[in-house]
Amino acid sequence: MSKLPEHKKGRGAQKRVHNRFFELSHELRDDFLNYCETEGELADKNQTRHIEVFPKTFVNKVNSPDVGMGFSANPYQGCEHGCVYCYARNSHEYWGYGAGLDFERNILYKTSAPQLLEKHIAKKSWEGHPIVFSGNTDCYQPLERKLEITRKCLEVMLKWKHPTGIITKNSLLLRDLDILKELAKLNCISVNISITSLSEKTRRLLEPRTASIKQRLKVVKVLSEHNIPVRVMMAPIIPSLNSHEILPLVKKVSELGAKDVAYTVVRLNGQIAEIFTDWIHKALPDRAERILNQIAHCHGGTLNDSRFGTRMRGEGEFALQIKETMALAKRKYLPQEKMQPLDASHFLQLKNPQTRLF
Template sequence: MSRKELLKGRGAQGQVHNRFERHIQETRDDYLEYLNRSGEAEKLRTTYTPVHPKTIVNKVTSPDVRMPYSMNPYQGCEHGCVYCYARNTHEYWGYSAGLDFESKILYKPAAATLLEKHLRNPRWEASPIVLSGNTDCYQPAERRFGLTRSCLEVFWKYRHPVGIITKNSLLLRDLDLLEQLNSEGLVSVHISVTSLDESIRSLLEPRTASTRKRLRTIAELSNRGIPVNAMLAPMIPGLNSHELMDLAKAVADAGALSFGFTMVRLNGAIGPLFLDWLQKAMPDRASRVESLIRSCHDGQLNDSQFGRRMKGEGEVASQLHQMARISRQKFFKGRELPELNTSLHAQYKTGQLRLF
């Protein structure tokens, strides 16, 4: 199968069986090409559905993830990153982890209200809450609904620390709030950068900001003193893993204070989706990439063992960890991402500031 048969503008190339439903439509006529190679845009319907959860802040229990709490104004993500671990969560809503994940976006109109309620709880003690623990809070839907901005306003109102994970330059729209939060040490930003090769980036992450824009975003934030960590993730052996040191240098040159990386792991429905994409996007290297991924997870596409699942094992994973150590010594010496300030929130929670 040649690359020209790819469904442009989407990561997944079809649906995948939802393990929570016995019957799910495998293909839908609504999923048309978004953009073809000649640049001609095609209409592809993305739908937005409001959902009304009772809470929005989630405790993160995984020891592999360095965030105590997360929140997600949106479920599903139009960025369409084919490797995204969050695809599996769309099945809980009765959708497919495939094209449904990137074309059926659920949004939470009461996100800011729920966050404020959480922060005002007398039993709540300030601890960093990360926007986008699951799906990107600056995905295209944010232009329409502005939920992330309204949540940042709440974080500032209550002087509460917040981390932001994104791969979208739309974040720069909210520089005014980011600077306010940063003036009190209340914000850090984590920018995901996957490849310096735009031909790879556009296939892996079809509706995300270009790498050039992400590096400019890092530079803009860094120039304003807003701390940035770069997430060079996921590393996919045989595809972008050879770029690790070049990526580390690029984000360091842009001003990032630190970086991290994870090995790709194709859990749940992501495995068949990724392999289908790989055969269509890169048929000449599909077998080798699959083999290398399996070599990092004891012959499997995924490893669910805490402490190992995101690091990988074997020769390829060891080489990447060595490259990361060298990169930190060479490009990040003397740099460190500061801890977020948790000392102010108690004064603002009740609305009655202490007198000094």
Template sequence: MERSYIQGRGAQKNVHNVFFKDEYVQEHIEGIDEWEQDKPKTAFSIVHPKSIVNKVDSPDVGMAYSANPYQGCEHGCIYCYARNSHQYWGMSAGLDFETKILVKQNAPKLFREFLKKKTWKGETISLSGNTDCYQPLERKFKLTQAILKIALEFGQPISIISKNSLVLRDMDILAEMAKKNLSAVFISINSLTEDTRLLLEPRTVTAKQRLQVIEKLSSHGIPVGIMCAPVIPGLTDHEIPKVLKAAADAGAQWAGYTNVRLNGEIGKIFQDWLFQAYPDRANKIWHSIQSCHQGKVNNSEFGNRMRGSGQLADIINNNFKLHCKRNKLNLKPMVLDSSHFNNRRDNQLNLFDF
């Protein structure tokens, strides 16, 4: 019996956790099991990690430190590189990643403690280095909002990557931070085609709404950029010009991109999804991705892994640069100001604050 496509989810199945010796499989799908598979529900668990700010050692990621108040992401983006990290928690990188979310309830407390370290000098910390800090559960738990309030209190610069309009809830905090060049927001858009978005990123807001987010944030003095990422050769690469123009017209100042790379178990998840979502052109898309990674779907070599290599990757890169130039994006570097940072603000008044 063929599996029916699971509407509203990215991954169409769970894949084996590479850290487990044994694997359980379902050889025959019974009627009730098939019905249940069509309706996977989201569940969350409260966890209490020992740290929240992580140093990013990868030299081509574009951030030095990251903080993630949630593990797993209900947005369900099929290509998400963070899927592999769910395996460290004993779950699958497939459906588990988007249906079993871990909520780091002590994240604000850990964040405050981190900023109070004598060795910390206030370098920029990126929220959503792993999963979206404004995913649906943020509406309930408000961990990102609490972190931003602490950052404002300490003068800690924060950059954010998100594809959720919930970021507008905290616009007043971000605007106050922006007055001292302490905040910047990057909105992720890789397609303006709604049918594509529904399959690629099933539980995110529409591209139209994301453009409205850029416009609103920008109009309130909050510097905004766009991540046209990941570009999927054969599926979304032709949209680069109109995505960059729409973002620039909405007020974006910067743009970045990555070429999709399907590392670890993501390759299996993506391929399974691809042949169900786009059976008529799955082979073309798959081979296009391979052509950007020396015949594979992933290249882990620093410097090449994010942009790819080869003729098609060069065409995408040149097209991106051309339309950034045409739309006057990236005219200046995005650099936040750490000079306002003071890790003693919660203990005593700063004599220079009036």
């Protein structure tokens, strides 16, 4: 009997996991897949499906005090990037899928997003609060190259001169440089680029279908050259995996023009604990238990912490070491830089021309 490979290349999660919301009313069975595995056959072709959905709204209020945004907008649900640690995996269960391989292979897209966005910001009651694209799943994931939903949303934001934030780890962002430059002239844009490591080997393991580190560093450089404010997100920091890279990473991105670096300590909420644990024993078996133990040490002995105020930064010896190292790096390499608040005045004047009289 031939042996199947332990690690699925090109994917973060290595298994499907059950949907918690279906536990009582549905029985999910993989009898055929399990039979094929025992017979040494490959039943799962590991393909990605794209499914259109039709939401009634598009802009979401963010209630968490730990997240630096008030409103988010996500053109896609699920994410083909496949970052194994992604907290958003759990949200796929609300759509009827699992948080493991389903999250990477069943991508939902919202063609109506630009129209819903314009409808929202045109409301009389809307006051121009910054809207951040992503926040849940990457707005520049591979399907965006074909559908251009994010670009169409940015066109709406520019039309209304609306404060805009972006979080991504994909260099496809540079396709929309023309729009970003116009928003920057109005101080209506800030971009957050996720860079968790300077090592391609680490990137390929953690984030298998994302842009290379070289391409992401290029994004930081190009945006800075065009006076588009960019912050680098070292999120998450994982003890004994990328925690040693804080100083060199901050140094590198500061040289390229980043105005700030933010971080989180990994937490394996919901189904992510099972997915990450399975992955790390397959991807890094010799270091798996050490890394898992140190993650737990940051969260009071468990792999997850849901408490506001501590869940994003952790606590204990390792978390304190990460905090102090990041503070040192920012003092050394980013002493003068600072992200400025976005300007909503252009939007408000455009929406209510009468305000120009006052």
